[in-house]
Amino acid sequence: MGLFDKFKRIENSLKDLSQYSDSFFNVVLEQIISSTEAVINGKTTILAGTNNYLGMPHRKECIDAACQAIKEQGTGTTGSRMANGTYAIHVELEKELSHFLNKKHTIVFTTGYSANLAVLSTLVGPKDVVILDADCHASIYDGCKLGGVQVYRFKHNDVEDLEKRLKRLSNKADSILIAVEGLYSMLGDRAPLKEIVALKKGYNAYLLVDEAHSLGVLGKNGRGLAEEQGVESEVDFVIGTFSKSLGSIGGYCSSDYEKLELLRFASRPYVFTASSSPANIAAAQKALEIIQKEPQLRTRLWENAKLLYSRLKEMSFTIGPEPSPIIPVRFKEIPRAFAAWNGLLENGVYVNMVLPPATPDGTALLRCSLSAAHTTEQVESIARAFESIKNLA
Numbered sequence: 001m002g003l004f005d006k007f008k009r010i011e012n013s014l015k016d017l018s019q020y021s022d023s024f025f026n027v028v029l030e031q032i033i034s035s036t037e038a039v040i041n042g043k044t045t046i047l048a049g050t051n052n053y054l055g056m057p058h059r060k061e062c063i064d065a066a067c068q069a070i071k072e073q074g075t076g077t078t079g080s081r082m083a084n085g086t087y088a089i090h091v092e093l094e095k096e097l098s099h100f101l102n103k104k105h106t107i108v109f110t111t112g113y114s115a116n117l118a119v120l121s122t123l124v125g126p127k128d129v130v131i132l133d134a135d136c137h138a139s140i141y142d143g144c145k146l147g148g149v150q151v152y153r154f155k156h157n158d159v160e161d162l163e164k165r166l167k168r169l170s171n172k173a174d175s176i177l178i179a180v181e182g183l184y185s186m187l188g189d190r191a192p193l194k195e196i197v198a199l200k201k202g203y204n205a206y207l208l209v210d211e212a213h214s215l216g217v218l219g220k221n222g223r224g225l226a227e228e229q230g231v232e233s234e235v236d237f238v239i240g241t242f243s244k245s246l247g248s249i250g251g252y253c254s255s256d257y258e259k260l261e262l263l264r265f266a267s268r269p270y271v272f273t274a275s276s277s278p279a280n281i282a283a284a285q286k287a288l289e290i291i292q293k294e295p296q297l298r299t300r301l302w303e304n305a306k307l308l309y310s311r312l313k314e315m316s317f318t319i320g321p322e323p324s325p326i327i328p329v330r331f332k333e334i335p336r337a338f339a340a341w342n343g344l345l346e347n348g349v350y351v352n353m354v355l356p357p358a359t360p361d362g363t364a365l366l367r368c369s370l371s372a373a374h375t376t377e378q379v380e381s382i383a384r385a386f387e388s389i390k391n392l393a
């Protein structure tokens with residue numbers, strides 16, 4: 001047995017899939033034109049498959065803040081938060097996030113992935129139980145694995161199924177943590193947070209909500225799904241990332257528990273990796289300031305989301321359960337999904353192709369995502385491109 005023999009299955013499926021598309025595995029954004037356009041395969045293409053919900057990566061104020069930070073503080077910190085990698089701006093951003101989210105404590109991590117890894121691997125241990133939504137992000141699963149906690153999944157957004165598990169497990173663990181997301185990244189649907197909060201209280205459990213896709217997107221002030229559903233004070237741990245609506249790199253966990261601070265000493269993904277660069281932190285700080293000052297960005301994002309959702313619905317595509325900046329378009333057969341994805345690219349539109357096992361129910365889906373930076377004309381172009389591949393759905 002060679003080391004690489006274990007990748008045989010991946011190798012075979014890559015070979016299988018390469019008959020449908022050469023470019024699928026080699027998409028390179030050759031030139032970045034703006035938050036909504038890039039050159040792909042030599043052609044100017046509308047980007048409709050990013051997590052760039054608010055157009056922050058190209059906002060002049062964010063670029064200026066990042067450049068200034070590089071000039072004044074250098075390109076990288078060369079150290080972990082625990083050692084020489086905590087700069088004044090990391091601490092400032094932690095305070096700003098706490099203030100924005102109305103939580104007492106915030107820890108900034110190098111990515112959203114490491115935020116989940118750090119929190120879940122440390123906060124709960126082998127005598128505890130995590131009950132998570134089956135569609136939760138890989139970083140939540142990986143954090144649980146790293147910490148050795150017992151993990152139970154409940155059916156996606158199924159509150160009855162969650163209660164069944166809570167009932168069965170409530171006397172069998174030291175503590176129970178329920179982990180869900182705000183807006184789910186594949187189907188673009190919201191967690192039923194109000195009902196989940198009621199259960200959390202009834203069973204004396206803790207609640208962690210990963211608002212990666214809902215920060216800046218949901219809630220009157222952009223604080224996420226918990227704000228939208230009026231349950232912020234009931235969320236024990238809020239996780240988030242800078243890599244989507246803030247257009248940077250980094251992650252955080254916010255909580256009212258003072259002892260959250262102890263994670264800085266106990267959590268390996270905090271202690272043993274370099275901190276986010278000054279440029280990333282400065283860009284995130286500026287973006288956070290902008291999303292608070294410009295609620296119209298959120299309004300614009302939702303106008304675009306609703307427009308594309310209604311266009312795709314009119315064309316009878318099988319799409320996600322509710323209008324959302326993330327719109328999955330389902331295909332029963334993988335070859336047809338590939339043909340559709342290629343067809344969209346030929347028509348100058350890039351979306352994400354998501355294949356099983358990453359998809360929730362084993363079907364292939366083309367995942368569209370909208371941005372406040374898309375113009376109405378761009379959204380109509382995306383819709384027209386879908387019209388041209390309608391026969392494949």
Ligand code: PMP
Pocket residue numbers: 111112113114116137139181185210212213241242243249250251
């Ligand atoms: N949580 C969720 C729900 C996500 O979708 C993602 C990114 N796709 C992450 C965490 C990880 O965030 P980051 O890109 O900052 O590592």
